[in-house]
Amino acid sequence: xxxxxxxxxxxxxxxxxxxxxxxxxxxxxxxxxxxxxxxxxxxxxxxxxxxxxxxxxxxxxxxxxxxxxxxxxxxxxxxxxxxxxxxxxxxxxxxxxxxxxxxxxxxxxxxxxxxxxxxxxxxxxxxxxxxxxxxxxxxxxxxxxxxxxxxxxxxxxxxxxxxxxxxxxxxxxxxxxxxxxxxxxxxxxxxxxxxxxxxxxxxxxxxxxxxxxxxxxxxxxxxxxxxxxxxxxxxxxxxxxxxxxxxxxxxxxxxxxxxxxxxxxxxxxx
Amino acid sequence: xxxxxxxxxxxxxxxxxxxxxxxxxxxxxxxxxxxxxxxxxxxxxxxxxxxxxxxxxxxxxxxxxxxxxxxxxxxxxxxxxxxxxxxxxxxxxxxxxxxxxxxxxxxxxxxxxxxxxxxxxxxxxxxxxxxxxxxxxxxxxxxxxxxxxxxxxxxxxxxxxxxxxxxxxxxxxxxxxxxxxxxxxxxxxxxxxxxxxxxxxxxxxxxxxxxxxxxxxxxxxxxxxxxxxxxxxxxxxxxxxxxxxxxxxxxxxxxxxxxxxxxxxxxxxxxxxxxxxxxxxxxxxxxxxxxxxxxxxxxxxxxxxxxxxxxxxxxxxxxxxxxxxxxxxxxxxxxxxxxxxxxx
Numbered sequence: 331x332x333x334x335x336x337x338x339x340x341x342x343x344x345x346x347x348x349x350x351x352x353x354x355x356x357x358x359x360x361x362x363x364x365x366x367x368x369x370x371x372x373x374x375x376x377x378x379x380x381x382x383x384x385x386x387x388x389x390x391x392x393x394x395x396x397x398x399x400x401x402x403x404x405x406x407x408x409x410x411x412x413x414x415x416x417x418x419x420x421x422x423x424x425x426x427x428x429x430x431x432x433x434x435x436x437x438x439x440x441x442x443x444x445x446x447x448x449x450x451x452x453x454x455x456x457x458x459x460x461x462x463x464x465x466x467x468x469x470x471x472x473x474x475x476x477x478x479x480x481x482x483x484x485x486x487x488x489x490x491x492x493x494x495x496x497x498x499x500x501x502x503x504x505x506x507x508x509x510x511x512x513x514x515x516x517x518x519x520x521x522x523x524x525x526x527x528x529x530x531x532x533x534x535x536x537x538x539x540x541x542x543x544x545x546x547x548x549x550x551x552x553x554x555x556x557x558x559x560x561x562x563x564x565x566x567x568x569x570x571x572x573x574x575x576x577x578x579x580x581x582x583x584x585x586x587x588x589x590x591x592x593x594x595x596x597x598x599x600x
Numbered sequence: 601x602x603x604x605x606x607x608x609x610x611x612x613x614x615x616x617x618x619x620x621x622x623x624x625x626x627x628x629x630x631x632x633x634x635x636x637x638x639x640x641x642x643x644x645x646x647x648x649x650x651x652x653x654x655x656x657x658x659x660x661x662x663x664x665x666x667x668x669x670x671x672x673x674x675x676x677x678x679x680x681x682x683x684x685x686x687x688x689x690x691x692x693x694x695x696x697x698x699x700x701x702x703x704x705x706x707x708x709x710x711x712x713x714x715x716x717x718x719x720x721x722x723x724x725x726x727x728x729x730x731x732x733x734x735x736x737x738x739x740x741x742x743x744x745x746x747x748x749x750x751x752x753x754x755x756x757x758x759x760x761x762x763x764x765x766x767x768x769x770x771x772x773x774x775x776x777x778x779x780x781x782x783x784x785x786x787x788x789x790x791x792x793x794x795x796x797x798x799x800x801x802x803x804x805x806x807x808x809x810x811x812x813x814x815x816x817x818x819x820x821x822x823x824x825x826x827x828x829x830x831x832x833x834x835x836x837x838x839x840x841x842x843x844x845x846x847x848x849x850x851x852x853x854x855x856x857x858x859x860x861x862x863x864x865x866x867x868x869x870x871x872x873x874x875x876x877x878x879x880x881x882x883x884x885x886x887x888x889x890x891x892x893x894x895x896x897x898x899x900x901x902x903x904x905x906x907x908x909x910x911x912x913x914x915x916x917x918x919x920x921x922x923x924x925x926x927x928x929x930x931x932x933x934x935x936x937x938x939x940x941x942x943x944x
Contacts, residue, residue, distance in 0.1 A: 379803035380774070489891055519643035519830065524874035524887030531883040546803065549833075553876030553885065576878075590808035592833030594860060594875055 335540050336368040336391065336508060341400030343386050343564075360386040361397070362564045368508075373534065373541040375555035375572070377548060377587075383564040384544050388512055391542065392426060393417055404508070422452040422504035429513040431493035435485040441496055442467055442481045448503040456504060470499040473536075475529060491522035495529065502533070511543045515550060527554055548591050552576055560584055603675045605824040606632040606655065606792055611669030613647075613654060616662055622895040624650055626848040626903070627919070628669070632792065632824040637815070639835030639856065640828045641871075642845035645892055648828045651845070652794045655826070656694045657686050673792065688725050691718065695790035699797035701777035705769040711780055712765030715749035715787060716742065722788030729789055752783040756813055775806035779813070786817060793817075796828045811838045832875060836860055841928075844868045847893055847903040853922075854929030864923075864931035866908045902933070910935055 343361040347354050360383050368374040378384045389395035391402055393409050402409045404420065412420065425448075428434040435444060445467040449458055458466060468478045474495040485493055494514060501509055511530070515523040527550065533539060545551050551558055552572055559569035560583065568575060568584045579585045613625035625647050632638050640648045653659050655671055657678055671678040673693060678686070690696075698704050706714060720741065723730045730744040746765065753761035756779040769777060778798060785793060795814065799807035815838060818825055827839055835842050836856060843853040844867065852865040863869045873886040890907040893899050899906050905915040914934055922930035925937065 379805065491891075520832075520871060521643060521874045521888035524876075524885045525889075527876065528883060528885055528887060535883075548804070549876045552878070553880055553882065586805060590805045592804075592807070592811075592831060592837045593877065594832045594836045594872060 333370045334367045335370040335405060336542065337401075337403040338364055338366050338387070338391070339401045339403060340365050341387070341390055341397045341402065343383075343390060343395065344398045360564050361390070363400070364561070364564070364566055365400075366559050366566060366569060368540060368542055370507075370540055371534075371538055372557060373543055373555040375551035375558035376542065376544045376561060377546065377551055377558055378561035379546060379587075381563075382561045384546075384561060385512070386564075387561070388426075388510055388542075388544055391510060392421075392424065419452075419455060422448075422455050423506050424508045424510065425501035425504065425506040426510040426512060427494070427497050427501050427514045430517050431490055431497050432517070434497055435493055437485050440482050440484055441471070441476075444485075444496060445470055445499050445503055448500060452504045466503070467499075470502055471496075473502070473533070474499045475525075489522070490518050491525055494518065494522075494526055498526075498529070498533070502537070506539070508540045508542060511541055513545055514543075516545070516547065523550070530554060548576075548588060549593075560587065603672070604631045604633050605674060606630070606826075607672045608651075608655070609670050609672070611651075611654065611671065612667040613650060613659075614665050614667055616665065617896070620896045621665075623898060624848050624895055625654070626898070628848075628850055629922070630843055630850065630853070632826060634791070634822050634824050635818065636841055637818055637825040637827055637839045639839035639842040640826055640845060641830060641832055641835055641842060643830060643871075643892065645847075646845040647848045648830075648845050649796055652696075652796050652826060652828050655792070655794060656690055656696060657681075658696075691722050691788045691790070692725050693791050695785035695788065695793045697778075697781050697785050697793070697795040697798045699800050701774055701781055701801065702769075704781055705777060707769050709768075710765065711753075711767050711769065711772070712746060712749055715752065715765070715780070715784055716745045718784050719745035719748050719787050726788060729787070748787065749783075752787050753780070755786075755817075756780070756783045757809070758783075775802055775810065778802060778806075778810055782810070782813065782817070786821070789821060791823055793823050793825045794828070795825065797830070798827070799834065800829070800831075807834070814838065832860075832872060844871065847898065848895060849903060849919075849932060850922075851904065851933070852929075852931045854926065858926050858929045862926065862929075864925045864929070864936045865904075865933045866910050866935075867904050868931075870907075870909075 341361055341364045345358040345360060347357045364387060376384055386395060390397045446463045449456055449463045449466060471477060471480060476495055515526050518526060534541060543555055555572050557570065558572050558575060559566050562583050568581045575584060576588060579588055608628050608630040611625055611628040614621045614623050628651055640651060642648050666679055730741060730748060732740055732744040750761045750765060753764060758764055758776060758779055799810050829835060839856050842856050842859050843850045846867045852859060852868045863872060870888045874888060876885055888907060893903055893906060901916040901918055902920050905911040920932045920934045922932045923936040925931050
């Protein structure tokens with residue numbers, strides 16, 4: 331149950347200053363000795379304000395960024411030590427859903443092409459022929475609440491919530507175990523956000539996925555996640571079970587952040 | 601009883617597009633008094649920003665076309681004023697703050713110079729704000745405007761205001777830039793402040809500071825405020841009144857406490873149920889099925905009916921009029937009940 335799937339071990343990232351037209355820019359320490367671990371099957375929330383290092387950490391997990399020091403371990407394998415080919419193979423198991431569904435779908439590709447592209451890239455791992463890929467695309471679409479009738483449409487024909495469902499279907503295409511969700515609902519309206527959050531809960535129950543959920547919205551994290559870590563200026567300031575962090579925050583920063591959260595009390599449904 | 605600060609009556613607005621005319625505002629009624637903070641909430645495309653822009657007459661026409669209604673600012677109809685008159689009101693009587701603090705400041709000028717310009721422009725119609733004798737020379741007025749700019753920056757909580765006047769916008773953080781824009785909007789001492797999503801681009805801790813500041817300004821200057829937002833949490837913590845918009849209509853309005861404790865319109869209830877709270881159990885969040893109606897060919901009758909769980913045949917005929925459901929609290933739903941029968 332509590333098997334560790336992803337471990338971030340003492341990761342630091344320093345962006346060296348660059349010499350530019352107007353002199354030298356400062357060195358930035360984006361991550362300072364970050365350590366955390368995500369267990370199989372759980373939802374782990376990473377919460378921080380803008381500039382706190384959330385994105386740098388995400389990019390380090392996906393190996394889009396090389397940490398200056400420290401290791402990122404996926405099922406015990408050090409991602410930094412893997413060859414490009416091995417990493418490509420592993421990428422089928424770690425997928426990401428981005429924040430802005432309007433910017434992360436190619437407007438010139440049909441939904442079919444968008445959803446089957448990862449299967450094409452990982453065809454050696456998955457071994458699906460053309461027809462099987464299309465069949466799987468239909469399956470995935472129905473899994474995320476769309477249907478076969480949407481297969482040959484283009485992104486502009488969909489609303490924001492539907493587009494985010496397409497992004498989720500694409501992420502699920504190579505059969506990942508870990509889904510990195512980078513603020514997947516912050517570009518959506520609350521009623522649509524509710525639908526997408528429910529879909530994520532449903533998918534996790536059905537497919538046994540592990541979520542690494544990045545957000546600045548504490549309410550959403552409290553709803554979806556089992557555990558969370560608060561990141562502030564590149565350092566993890568608090569981490570633990572969602573319930574205990576929200577009920578009894580230990581650090582001043584956590585208290586301030588939870589206190590600043592605007593809340594509405596919802597009366598029971600009539 | 602004096603005339604209210606702002607009173608919008610039965611405002612209809614359409615926008616022309618390639619596909620036809622979209623009826624984006626469909627009979628808006630809103631009254632704002634001094635000292636009140638009205639929250640205008642709704643999802644994207646419901647017309648909340650258009651209402652704000654209509655008040656200061658900032659929509660180009662065409663495509664905008666006001667088919668009916670009036671926007672009275674202390675007895676004067678904004679829709680009938682000639683352009684030069686409108687220009688006098690903007691900044692002096694009506695202040696505006698927009699969502700994105702990064703694009704609303706000119707990156708090429710110092711903060712102080714931008715504030716001084718606004719102060720001098722405002723002082724043409726309101727010489728009192730500069731606090732210098734009539735007939736003062738240009739340099740004297742400029743010095744007074746600079747002092748006012750510094751005072752305003754201090755007022756909105758920027759440390760070392762005197763020094764920061766010489767900074768450029770890129771040297772400020774997002775929260776500080778939004779403070780500068782608030783200072784800029786308040787420098788002409790407006791009676792009505794329209795804040796269009798002022799904290800959406802900011803972090804929660806900064807948001808809390810900005811909202812507190814806004815509240816303080818209302819008390820100090822006796823203004824009326826319209827706070828446009830999609831965040832009901834922000835409304836609950838900041839506003840005195842709220843108007844919930846859906847597809848170009850105000851579907852429910854009233855004092856914040858009443859609306860949030862006893863939402864009577866099904867849309868308000870649905871909106872509130874889709875926000876995850878402390879007690880929402882995993883997988884139990886209730887979203888809202890369907891999507892916003894097409895405003896070029898809106899559904900007949902109640903525009904919310906196609907998505908409403910309580911819709912009946914009667915909902916499809918005729919636009920529902922607001923029904924009084926409590927003190928100053930109204931809901932535009934034919935199923936809404938008068939307080940005597942609905943709640944004992």
